[in-house]
Amino acid sequence: MNRPRCRRAGRALSGTLATAVALAAGCxxxxxxxxxxxxxxxxxxxxxxxxxxxxxPGGTDRLLELLQRGHVLHYAxxxxxxxxxxxxxxxxxxxxxxxxxxxxxxxxxxxxxxxDYRGKPHELAMVPFYRAFNYLSLxxxxxxxxxxxxxxxxxxxxxxxxxxxxxxxxxRGAARKLEDSGVLHWFSGLLFESDGxxxxxxxxxxxxxxxxxxxxxxxxxxxxxxxxxxLERVGLAHGFRAEVEELRAASPELFPAPxxxxxxxxxxxxxxxLESGWVATRDQVMxxxxxxxxxxxxxxxxxxxxxxxxxxxxxxxxxxxxxxxxWLTVAFPVMxxxxxxxxxxVRVTSEQASATSEPADDLSRxxxxxxxxxxxxMLFRTILRALAKYAATRAAEREDPTAGAIVNLLxxxxxxxxxxxxxxLPDRLSVARLTLPAGRHELRVEYLDLSGRVLHHETExxxxxxxxxxxxxxxxx
Amino acid sequence: MPVQTLRVAAAVVTIVAAFGCSSTxxxxxxxxxxxxxxxxxxxxxxxxxAQALVDQSTATPWVDxxxxxxxxxxxVIVGTVRNKTPxxxxxxxxxxxxxxxxxxxxxxxxVASAEERDEIRGEREDxxxxxxxxxxxxxxxxxxxxxxxxxxxxxxxxxxxGKEVKYYxxxxxxxxxxxxxxxxxxxxxxxxxxGRSRYKP
Numbered sequence: 001m002n003r004p005r006c007r008r009a010g011r012a013l014s015g016t017l018a019t020a021v022a023l024a025a026g027c028x029x030x031x032x033x034x035x036x037x038x039x040x041x042x043x044x045x046x047x048x049x050x051x052x053x054x055x056x057p058g059g060t061d062r063l064l065e066l067l068q069r070g071h072v073l074h075y076a077x078x079x080x081x082x083x084x085x086x087x088x089x090x091x092x093x094x095x096x097x098x099x100x101x102x103x104x105x106x107x108x109x110x111x112x113x114x115x116d117y118r119g120k121p122h123e124l125a126m127v128p129f130y131r132a133f134n135y136l137s138l139x140x141x142x143x144x145x146x147x148x149x150x151x152x153x154x155x156x157x158x159x160x161x162x163x164x165x166x167x168x169x170x171x172r173g174a175a176r177k178l179e180d181s182g183v184l185h186w187f188s189g190l191l192f193e194s195d196g197x198x199x200x201x202x203x204x205x206x207x208x209x210x211x212x213x214x215x216x217x218x219x220x221x222x223x224x225x226x227x228x229x230x231l232e233r234v235g236l237a238h239g240f241r242a243e244v245e246e247l248r249a250a251s252p253e254l255f256p257a258p259x260x261x262x263x264x265x266x267x268x269x270x271x272x273x274l275e276s277g278w279v280a281t282r283d284q285v286m287x288x289x290x291x292x293x294x295x296x297x298x299x300x301x302x303x304x305x306x307x308x309x310x311x312x313x314x315x316x317x318x319x320x321x322x323x324x325x326x327w328l329t330v331a332f333p334v335m336x337x338x339x340x341x342x343x344x345x346v347r348v349t350s351e352q353a354s355a356t357s358e359p360a361d362d363l364s365r366x367x368x369x370x371x372x373x374x375x376x377x378m379l380f381r382t383i384l385r386a387l388a389k390y391a392a393t394r395a396a397e398r399e400d401p402t403a404g405a406i407v408n409l410l411x412x413x414x415x416x417x418x419x420x421x422x423x424x425l426p427d428r429l430s431v432a433r434l435t436l437p438a439g440r441h442e443l444r445v446e447y448l449d450l451s452g453r454v455l456h457h458e459t460e461x462x463x464x465x466x467x468x469x470x471x472x473x474x475x476x477x
Numbered sequence: 478m479p480v481q482t483l484r485v486a487a488a489v490v491t492i493v494a495a496f497g498c499s500s501t502x503x504x505x506x507x508x509x510x511x512x513x514x515x516x517x518x519x520x521x522x523x524x525x526x527a528q529a530l531v532d533q534s535t536a537t538p539w540v541d542x543x544x545x546x547x548x549x550x551x552x553v554i555v556g557t558v559r560n561k562t563p564x565x566x567x568x569x570x571x572x573x574x575x576x577x578x579x580x581x582x583x584x585x586x587x588v589a590s591a592e593e594r595d596e597i598r599g600e601r602e603d604x605x606x607x608x609x610x611x612x613x614x615x616x617x618x619x620x621x622x623x624x625x626x627x628x629x630x631x632x633x634x635x636x637x638x639g640k641e642v643k644y645y646x647x648x649x650x651x652x653x654x655x656x657x658x659x660x661x662x663x664x665x666x667x668x669x670x671x672g673r674s675r676y677k678p
Contacts (some may be wrong), residue, residue, distance in 0.1 A: 091515060097639050097673045142560060149563035157636060164638075 029419040030061070030113070031281045031336075037068065037423055038278060042477040046076035049424075060103070060116045063092050064420060067123065071130065071424045075475060079134040086127050086134075090154075093119055097161065108385050109392075111331070112378070112418035121162055121178050122366035123422040125155035129184065132191060133273075133473050141195065144471075148191035151184040152207070162370065166377050175373035182212035182219075183361035183429055186227050190271055193230070194469035198238045205231045209247060209254050218369045219362045226358065226433045228255040268464035270434040270443070272348050273473040274357050277341035277427030280364035282333035282371065284417035287312055289383065290324040305383040312379055330386045332379060333417040335371050338364035338427040342455055343476035347446040348432045356448070357430035364427045378418070386415075426475060436464045447476055516643060516671030518566045518630075526647045527574030529665040530628075534651060535584045539660040543623065552586040553579055553651070554622035562632035562645065571647075575626065588622045624651045624660060641671040 034056075040049035049072045053065055070085035096118045106114040132147035159179045166172050189204030209231060212223035232255060235244035248255050289308045298304040308328070310316060318324070346357045389411035397404025434443075443460040462470050506512065511521045534540075543551040555575050560566045572590075579587050589597060604613040628649035635642045644666065651661040 094515060094673075098675060098677050101676050101678055143565060146560060146563060146565050149561075153563055153634065160637070 029282075029284045029417060030064075031283070031419045031421070031423065034423055037072075038477075041072065041075065041424055046072055050076075060113060061420060063089055063096065063117050063119055064422060066092060067119070067127070067422050068424050070127070071422070074130050074134060077137075079137045083131055083134045086131050089119075090127060093124060093158075107381070108388055110414045111385070111416045112381065113416060113420065117420045118161060119158060120367065120370045120421065121155055121158035122181075122363050122370060123425065124158040125151065125181055125184055126363075126422075126425060128154050129187060132187070133471065136471050144191055145195050145197075148188035148204075151188050152181070155179065155181050155184060162374065166373060167380075168376050171373050171376050174369065177215065177218050178366065178369055178373070180207075180211035180215060181361065181366075182208045182215060182221070182223065182227075183431075184208075185211055186224070186230075186360070186431075187273075189230065189234075190469070190471070193234060194269075194471075198234055202231070202234045202238065202240050202243075205234060206243065206247065209251065213251055213254075219365050221359045221362055223251075223254050224358045224360055224431060225256045226431060229433075231255070267435050267437045267466060268462075268468040268470065270348070270436060270462060270464070270470045270472070272346065272355075272357065272432040272434070272445070273360070273471070274343070274346040274430045274432070274476065275426035275428075275473060276343045276430070276476040277364075278339040278477075279422070279425040279427055280338035280367050281336050281421055281423065282417070282419035283336045284331050284419055285334050287330050287332050289328045289330065289386075290318065291326040291328055292318070293323045293325050295325070301384060301387055302380075305380050305387060308383045309376055309379045326390070328383070328386050328390060330382045331415045331417040332382055333371070333419050335368045340427050341476055342449055343447045344450045345430055345448045345452075346432055346474070346476075347448055347454075348434055349444045349446070350434065350436055350441045352436060352441075353434050355432045355434045357432035359428060360431045361429040362427070363425055363429070367421065382417075389415075436462070438464055438466050440464075445474070513669075516641060516669055517564055518562070518645065520570065522645065522667050523567070523571045523574050526645075526665050526667060527571060527578045530647065530649050530663055531575060531578035531582055533663040533665070534626075534649070534661050535579075535582045537661050537663075539651065540584050542660075547623075550584065550586050551624055552588050552620055552622045553624050553626055554588050554590060554654075555579070556590075556625045556627040558627070558647070558649070559629040561629050563634065564632065566630055568630070571630070575649075586620065588620055594619075622654055625654055626651050639673040639675060643667075643669040643671060645669075 034052070037049055037052045040046075040052060050069065053069045053072060057065060066085050066089035070082045070089060073079075073082035073085060076082075096116050100116065103115045128147040128151040132144045132151075135141070135143040135147060156179055159175060162175050162178070163172055166175055185204045185208035189201045189208060192198075192204055193201035205227060208227055209223055212221065212227065216222060231247065232244060235241065289311050291304075291308075295304055295307070298307065312332075348355050348357075389407075393404055393408040393411060396407040440461065440463050443462060444457060445460055446454045446457040449455050460472065462472075464470070508520075513519065513521070540551060555572050558568045558571055558575075560568050576587050579585050601614050601616065605616075626649055628647060630645060630647050632646070633644045645668075646664055646666045648664045649662070650659050652659050
């Protein structure tokens with residue numbers, strides 16, 4: 001090699017390595033590099049949490065930035081700014097229906113984080129929930145109604161987007177189970193009823209009941225007894241007796257026997273939503289997948305990749321008459337257990353009444369169900385990428401061993417599991433309901449652990465008028 | 478090592494690092510130009526709906542009947558138009574468009590809304606203290622509305638595979654403030670198809 005050519009080669013080599021190092025600089029997964037956000041929120045340090053969100057602006061994580069910004073601003077009581085951020089997130093989410101071919105191509109040689117994050121169904125469905133509370137806090141009940149009407153549409157749209165990513169029928173079936181959410185229908189129904197739209201409220205309550213019954217295996221949450229009371233109250237008072245009786249006959253568990261004295265006819269309704277713990281995140285693991293001597297029989301890389309997807313299952317065993325030619329190593333996400341937090345429930349007590357919250361939804365289980373539905377397709381993509389990297393390394397090696405080493409290094413440095421998720425969401429939602437007579441009430445709100453012990457308490461003041469509704473949401477980090 | 482191999486590797490990495498770059502452009506456009514970006518309810522929908530409703534309303538016999546019966550143009554107050562859609566709609570813009578279309582029709586008189594009246598009364602009260610006697614406006618000479626226009630916007634959305642059909646219906650009612658009789662009801666509809674491309678470069 002002559003000297004100028006050698007220098008050019010050196011420059012190219014150093015440039016490539018520098019880029020590789022730059023790419024590898026953010027090698028920690030999304031979850032690992034953003035967990036600090038949870039620490040700030042737990043401490044009530046809203047400004048520091050916002051600074052953390054803003055520290056990594058734009059790029060393919062833009063949607064997460066907007067969602068988490070809106071969420072932090074919601075807890076900080078900056079409701080208008082929170083709504084603005086959530087609106088941007090909704091607009092971006094809609095525009096992300098159009099996929100970038102260049103990003104998809106990049107994901108085949110780098111990793112899945114080079115593709116715009118589109119949000120998971122359980123995440124996008126929570127935007128109208130928080131926006132509704134924002135509007136209620138701002139005193140704009142009409143806008144909160146809009147969010148109630150939007151909520152279930154948002155979930156269905158997000159599931160539809162997820163389904164587009166999934167090829168295998170069994171995985172699509174699993175994703176379809178996520179299309180409905182009992183708590184969103186119930187919450188919408190409560191908002192409709194608070195606005196006097198009893199027909200809409202009854203339809204929402206009935207949809208909530210059906211969703212709770214159908215999704216019990218996904219969320220592990222049975223229909224709340226409060227929902228049964230709502231169905232009965234609205235249904236019997238507004239001409240839906242036949243529908244109520246039909247539901248009672250089909251699903252008696254929806255209508256548990258009353259636990260205490262009947263609520264007063266007059267008065268106002270308090271709806272207290274407790275958000276507790278932290279939603280389950282995704283961790284990164286390294287998977288070793290065997291490429292066998294018999295794999296030459298596969299006519300396409302896709303067929304080989306699907307075969308390797310099956311081999312990633314713990315149930316797979318190699319038969320005795322085949323040899324492992326190569327171990328393919330890939331970085332892949334797995335679901336981490338949720339951080340359930342110490343608070344399990346809340347007890348809301350006034351002079352006249354007391355109620356303990358009951359489970360309404362489990363976002364961690366929804367996240368896990370989404371992951372299970374997406375797992376096969378994600379693994380297929382990951383294996384395709386690993387096979388491409390493997391082929392590129394072999395091709396480069398054939399030309400020059402050093403080039404092969406560099407391509408391999410690039411492949412290893414850029415391999416990273418996509419663990420992106422809305423980190424600040426709670427693990428679970430639970431709801432406590434109180435009917436109070438008109439007047440001013442001091443509510444004692446006790447946060448309980450699993451054994452029912454009071455961990456801490458606070459006081460909320462509500463001014464109740466006949467027929468009025470109060471919606472409160474509080475977070476136990 | 479072949480320089481070509483390194484160049485290709487460097488180029489691939491550079492392309493990967495560079496995608497996602499974007500720029501912002503701003504262009505002034507005439508306000509009457511129809512621009513649809515997201516497919517949501519926008520200024521064009523508001524203006525079209527208001528114009529259609531007022532055209533319908535003023536073309537029906539209630540205006541002439543009022544003129545014959547009372548000898549003057551009917552006074553209308555535009556009340557609340559409730560948004561019952563799953564979209565945030567600036568109903569104040571729709572109300573303003575309705576008022577403007579009524580005034581421009583020349584067939585009816587539009588009186589100030591409750592919110593506006595409070596401000597005007599505040600000014601009149603101020604005049605009683607600080608304005609000269611000949612210029613201060615008198616109390617009790619407000620023109621009361623004969624009719625109130627109320628309404629609501631409903632919508633149905635249907636979406637699949639990046640395609641969305643949005644159907645809006647704006648219903649309005651004109652109610653006689655004295656007798657509660659609905660002298661006119663009308664509606665206008667807007668249907669939109671929102672298509673999103675599946676891929677971009």
